[in-house]
Amino acid sequence: MRSGAAAGHAGYFHETALYASDEELLGVVVPFLRGGQEAGEPTLAVLAPGTAALARDGLGDTDGVTFVGGEAAYANPAQTIADYRARFAALVARGATQIRVVGDVPHPGTGADWHAWARYEAAINHAYADFPLWGLCPYDVRITPDDVLDDVLRTHPHIASACGAHRPNAAFEDPRDFLAARPLAPVDPLERRDPDLEQVDPTPAAARRAIEALARRVLSQARLDDLLLAVSEIVANAGLHGRAPVVLRARRGADRVVVSVADAGPGPADPFAGLLAQPVGARPHGAGMGLWIAHLLCTDVALRREAHGFTVRLTMAAG
Amino acid sequence: MARRPFSALCAYDRAQLDTDTLTGLACVHPLAHGLRAPFQLFADDPGLALRGEVDLAGAQLFAKALQHAVGPLDGAEVVVDVHELTFIDVRGLATLARQAHSQAGVLVLRGARAVVGRAVDLLGLTALRVEVRP
Numbered sequence: 380m381r382s383g384a385a386a387g388h389a390g391y392f393h394e395t396a397l398y399a400s401d402e403e404l405l406g407v408v409v410p411f412l413r414g415g416q417e418a419g420e421p422t423l424a425v426l427a428p429g430t431a432a433l434a435r436d437g438l439g440d441t442d443g444v445t446f447v448g449g450e451a452a453y454a455n456p457a458q459t460i461a462d463y464r465a466r467f468a469a470l471v472a473r474g475a476t477q478i479r480v481v482g483d484v485p486h487p488g489t490g491a492d493w494h495a496w497a498r499y500e501a502a503i504n505h506a507y508a509d510f511p512l513w514g515l516c517p518y519d520v521r522i523t524p525d526d527v528l529d530d531v532l533r534t535h536p537h538i539a540s541a542c543g544a545h546r547p548n549a550a551f552e553d554p555r556d557f558l559a560a561r562p563l564a565p566v567d568p569l570e571r572r573d574p575d576l577e578q579v580d581p582t583p584a585a586a587r588r589a590i591e592a593l594a595r596r597v598l599s600q601a602r603l604d605d606l607l608l609a610v611s612e613i614v615a616n617a618g619l620h621g622r623a624p625v626v627l628r629a630r631r632g633a634d635r636v637v638v639s640v641a642d643a644g645p646g647p648a649d650p651f652a653g654l655l656a657q658p659v660g661a662r663p664h665g666a667g668m669g670l671w672i673a674h675l676l677c678t679d680v681a682l683r684r685e686a687h688g689f690t691v692r693l694t695m696a697a698g
Numbered sequence: 699m700a701r702r703p704f705s706a707l708c709a710y711d712r713a714q715l716d717t718d719t720l721t722g723l724a725c726v727h728p729l730a731h732g733l734r735a736p737f738q739l740f741a742d743d744p745g746l747a748l749r750g751e752v753d754l755a756g757a758q759l760f761a762k763a764l765q766h767a768v769g770p771l772d773g774a775e776v777v778v779d780v781h782e783l784t785f786i787d788v789r790g791l792a793t794l795a796r797q798a799h800s801q802a803g804v805l806v807l808r809g810a811r812a813v814v815g816r817a818v819d820l821l822g823l824t825a826l827r828v829e830v831r832p
Contacts, residue, residue: 584753584755584785604811604813605816607785607813619754676813676816
């Protein structure tokens, strides 16, 4: 049996709450956490330090609520999905009938790029659909940009408000449509200048050698190895699944390396490609895993679907 | 033979053999003169050694060489020395895992780069155990 607003719902009950004051935040979050305590449901508060402190104060007795550092939990969308899925599977295996998670998803108001987290918010409607999960994503309208709020409303099928109401959200879009029409990731300033390196139809080995020569002065050996695996997978994918010509470009900045791989095809048919793992056994030779691995290994991955083709942009920060 | 002070020279007439066959021969010899293969896989105390680069270009060759090199394991572990492996892609790792799994054993990738350990973990390839080089 599931308790609270998600009672009777099958699968993922994905809800947002837009708040404009600490009181409004607590008006949603405290009953959410307390309901989990009372029902004995696994209840996670995956919050940034500020909201975590507010929630602890508002709750008083935190027994039965697991607080997890939000900044570490939301560092990389593909990793976040993999970690949550493993956690949810373990909780369900131990008999959980509902899992509650309130999470602070990063956005420019908290210092993060949004494009990857917009894809995350859409994709998790699919990625967590097989779990009895009630997920609450509060957004502080005082610091959240308008275009982000617009995406939040398009990616959450339910809305909670501080007065205690829970209602379906008419602005919710099918995540497949949202992801297909997703606006472009912001252009990195490095991309505005001529590339330091450009190759047409490179083999994966040629691409690795060129990127290694360019990037080794900026990146540690470990990050360079991570980037080379990502580049090799993306170039191989473009050759196997894309349409020629495949164009590799790279730019080196003082603190990062930005690599783009463009082909003339439409990009992967699966709108969730890259964010969700597929079991290796599901497809021969691990095909489909390359884009996902790239998401996990790189600092940022942006996908661009445009009329003239598909581009994967990989960014690796120095360090 | 890998445990004995033994040298062998295998000579092939390249006029009699096609390129694929020659590459297949080159990849299973630690030293090959006049032949190029992207990787070499050969017996080496205490198990196997894998050198060079494993990627899309040598994927089929790698799967074939591995089938010849790794027979039934019956629950045993076989060490694959990868100190001189400069690159292996996701497909290559999956190929290693599949061969270990199909022979009911575990391949221990000894002396791997950190990225190999990370990729094997992420991919959940339980038929591989990675010993990352210090």
